[in-house]
Amino acid sequence: MSKQQQSVVIGGGIVGVCCALYLQKEGHQVWLIDPAAPGESTAKWSCGQMAVSEIIPLSKPGILKRIPGWLLDRTGPLALRPAAVPAILPWFLRFVANARHRRIETISHAMATLTREVYADFATLLALCPDKALLGQRPVIEVFDTPQGLAAERAHLQLREQLGFKAETLDASAIADLEPALAGKFSTGVLFPDWCAVSDTKGFIAALTEAFIRQDGVRVDSEAASILDAQGRAYGVSLRDGRTLSADHVVVAAGTGSRRFFSQLGVRVPLTGISGYQALLPEPEVEFRHSVIYADGGFCFTPMRRGLQIGGTIEFAGADAKPDFRRAEIILQKARKLLPQLNVADKEFGVGHRPFLPDTKPIIDRSRRLPNVLMAFGHGQLGLTLGATTGRLIADLAAQRPTAQDLTPFSAYRFMEGDRT
Secondary structure (H helix, E strand, O other): OOOOOEEEEEOOOHHHHHHHHHHHHOOOEEEEEOOOOOOOOHHHHOOOEEOOOOOOOOOOOOHHHHHHHHHHOOOOOEEEOHHHHHHHHHHHHHHHHOOOHHHHHHHHHHHHHHHOOHHHHHHHHHOOOOOOOOEOOOOEEEEEOOHHHHHHOHHHHHHHHHOOOOOEEEEHHHHHHHOHHHOOOOOEEEEEOOOEEEOOHHHHHHHHHHHHHHOOOEEEOOOEEEEEEEOOEEEEEEEOOOOEEEOOEEEEOOHHHHHHHHHHHOOOOOOEEEEEEEEEEOOOOOOOOOOEEEOOOOEEEEEEOOEEEEEEEEEEOOOOOOOOOHHHHHHHHHHHHHOOOOOOOOOEEEEEEEEEOOOOOOEEEEOOOOOOEEEEEOOHHHHHHHHHHHHHHHHHHHOOOOOOOOOHHHOOOHHHHOOOO
């Protein structure tokens, strides 16, 4: 009888817990390491959307011209702290290089190979959860101040449609029917019928973690200090509290925290954290039926069990920068300008540090230096969307099976070798 495989997953956010669940499906005994409570991760402070056609990279044509404005306008949907410019400049130059049309098409095609599988991959994991309403059924809406705003996105919408994703144009009447709270406020919008939103970002991750524990998974409330290795293989993980966990496989899925393992793994990856701010209103006194993106405002409304979450504004702040919750206050001011009746009593502000790479593609790969260490990080704004698909692919790599998707575009070594994918 073969020995049960032992796996340690570093990072208990949405990507980490999905990796852990798929490794359990392979019959592994799994330890999941994270010092934070289940659900208290980057994805908690997100819009909660399964954004399956959000495959266009964040870098878009004309982005270079906008940088001076970002430096000067602290109220815009994307901000750049002046103090962060020197350190982030090399990353930003790589980021801007991906704004070329050919790069946008190449990246979008690669991302679509992952996002097409999102619902099937999550179905496997959600079947383990008693709560069958964790994933909502209503589509997501995007609204624009003017028809010109939609026209500016037309090329990207067409690219999404070419890759098999749906979008339906909405007029004022259709917007009002779908979302009465916005009646008379917008005349132009888009419905994404193949998107949906989770019932609650924190609760979604917590429910998956509970499913992991029910299957004899062990969640370790500590921080990973280092990967233990000898003779070209990892044999365990040491914890900050002095304990050691033995492992046949190690998965690094710690978001921006994955950086501290790069030297051990033999990779040079330009991973940075981009701060995404959110405001939560427990009793908003405005009903939203759908998650709604306000394109020109640079934020979205998402109804959750905890209340109405409003957010999306992002900031390039630099490594280890303290949150600037004035960014969240700006979101709230813009939301109240649109909906003055919003009740902001007992509001809560939060920030998630999105782990971004310059080409906005994640890393799903195996370390060449330590082949039994697998890497799953850098998902940017799509951590929630791609969590389950990443978990399935990591389980395939652990089992040394061919993956259904070509993982070449998501190699950890693409920045060292010159990425043409």
